[in-house]
Amino acid sequence: MTFALSGRAGHGHDPIRVEHPLGKPTPGWQAPRALPLDLPDGPRTVAMHELGPYRMQTGADGTPADLVPEESIHRWTDLLHNAWSLLSRVDPGGAEDVSACLRSIEPLPAARPFRWHSATMEDGMGGMAASEPTGTEPAAPAQFAAVLTHEAQHSKLSALLHMYSLHTPDAAHRFYAPWRDDPRPLRGMLHGVYAFTGVARFWRGHLLNGCAPEDEALVAFEYALRRGQLLRVLPTLLPDARLTALGRRLVSRLLETVGEWQDEPVRLDCLEAAQWALEDHWLSWRSHHLVPDTGLVTDLAQEWCTGPSDPATEAAWHYPQPQLLPDPAARHLDARAVLVRMRLTRTTAAQLRTTTNLRQLVLGARPADVHLLDGDLPTAERMYAEEIRTQGGSAAESGTAWVGLARALQGCPGREGAARALTRYPELVRHVYASIKAKSGAAPDPIAVADWLGRTLVAL
Numbered sequence: 001m002t003f004a005l006s007g008r009a010g011h012g013h014d015p016i017r018v019e020h021p022l023g024k025p026t027p028g029w030q031a032p033r034a035l036p037l038d039l040p041d042g043p044r045t046v047a048m049h050e051l052g053p054y055r056m057q058t059g060a061d062g063t064p065a066d067l068v069p070e071e072s073i074h075r076w077t078d079l080l081h082n083a084w085s086l087l088s089r090v091d092p093g094g095a096e097d098v099s100a101c102l103r104s105i106e107p108l109p110a111a112r113p114f115r116w117h118s119a120t121m122e123d124g125m126g127g128m129a130a131s132e133p134t135g136t137e138p139a140a141p142a143q144f145a146a147v148l149t150h151e152a153q154h155s156k157l158s159a160l161l162h163m164y165s166l167h168t169p170d171a172a173h174r175f176y177a178p179w180r181d182d183p184r185p186l187r188g189m190l191h192g193v194y195a196f197t198g199v200a201r202f203w204r205g206h207l208l209n210g211c212a213p214e215d216e217a218l219v220a221f222e223y224a225l226r227r228g229q230l231l232r233v234l235p236t237l238l239p240d241a242r243l244t245a246l247g248r249r250l251v252s253r254l255l256e257t258v259g260e261w262q263d264e265p266v267r268l269d270c271l272e273a274a275q276w277a278l279e280d281h282w283l284s285w286r287s288h289h290l291v292p293d294t295g296l297v298t299d300l301a302q303e304w305c306t307g308p309s310d311p312a313t314e315a316a317w318h319y320p321q322p323q324l325l326p327d328p329a330a331r332h333l334d335a336r337a338v339l340v341r342m343r344l345t346r347t348t349a350a351q352l353r354t355t356t357n358l359r360q361l362v363l364g365a366r367p368a369d370v371h372l373l374d375g376d377l378p379t380a381e382r383m384y385a386e387e388i389r390t391q392g393g394s395a396a397e398s399g400t401a402w403v404g405l406a407r408a409l410q411g412c413p414g415r416e417g418a419a420r421a422l423t424r425y426p427e428l429v430r431h432v433y434a435s436i437k438a439k440s441g442a443a444p445d446p447i448a449v450a451d452w453l454g455r456t457l458v459a460l
Contacts, residue, residue: 285333
């Protein structure tokens with residue numbers, strides 16, 4: 001399409017007259033819509049990026065997605081206003097960044113509770129995509145304020161990366177990211193730690209500057225979780241030889257900032273829930289992406305099936321460091337963390353109690369997870385074990401089932417060996433179990449296999 005000075009646009013043989021300003025519709029011209037935003041330095045607008053062929057979301061047949069209905073525009077306006085008001089009150093620095101960066105929002109399909117989707121493009125400074133609001137999202141202003149901060153951080157770092165090198169070329173996916181299902185390359189990790197430092201700063205400001213009593217538990221959990229995630233991975237990035245001097249300085253400053261928050265008090269129950277969720281994600285991640293030595297797996301499975309050559313002198317096995325092999329089937333490793341959030345909010349807690357389709361409400365969740373979080377450990381243990389026996393250890397979600405079993409067994413008398421194996425090397429238990437089933441043609445008791453490994457293995 002070409003524009004002429006006369007205000008006419010031509011596409012083939014069908015000219016279209018475009019009036020000035022461009023926000024005025026004419027026949028054949030769909031004026032872009034905008035969301036109003038009141039800022040301290042005066043009102044401005046954020047464009048609703050719903051036109052054109054470059055939207056991330058398309059129709060089922062690959063055609064451009066439909067325009068946003070008028071009622072959705074009203075919801076977008078209310079959400080942006082409420083999120084901005086909250087952000088400017090509790091995190092003025094983050095609000096200033098959003099004000100400087102945000103120019104347009106592209107709507108994505110509505111998300112499930114506590115799973116907002118958002119994105120920016122490195123070459124599209126000022127634009128972001130985000131889940132379309134439905135008006136029923138829990139803690140929507142706070143959740144969307146965190147999304148705005150997250151994407152503004154990405155935009156800032158993208159601009160920096162266009163000007164400076166923060167690392168030498170590196171495309172290997174080898175880092176653990178506590179907010180992702182998959183291993184990440186160094187560039188992705190830098191984006192992640194920079195974005196989530198901003199997110200943690202927002203939740204910290206929300207907690208310290210006052211939040212409604214009914215929101216305190218969720219806000220405290222979010223802050224403790226993001227702080228814990230950053231403190232887990234930032235120290236592992238700092239010594240990486242692929243960082244340039246500027247990249248190392250960036251990581252060092254982030255670690256310094258988050259380190260200053262480390263000892264700030266957080267409600268004990270929320271802190272413990274965040275630590276539980278952090279460990280749960282790590283165990284699920286390694287269960288999927290770490291692979292033990294195949295020879296060791298084969299030998300252990302053989303010994304289980306046939307017994308040691310000399311039962312009287314059974315020796316301990318040594319477990320060498322497993323290898324990283326990304327598992328493309330790993331999905332929804334944060335499902336139990338989402339369930340924790342839902343239990344902290346009154347409306348979503350009620351949804352959990354009444355839903356008849358948990359897996360649709362929280363992708364990756366299972367009824368055993370609800371029993372686990374309710375403290376009904378015997379029922380959770382039985383359900384996880386039955387699922388593992390049925391799936392055999394090779395199905396896409398079995399890694400998180402094994403970790404759920406580990407959490408159910410922790411602290412249970414008589415289960416110490418199984419809990420030890422599943423919390424130290426869940427990937428080995430999973431692979432040995434699958435090998436045993438393949439060799440014997442029968443599904444043994446997963447707890448018995450885990451207990452045996454926990455008693456006979458010595459981790460190096």
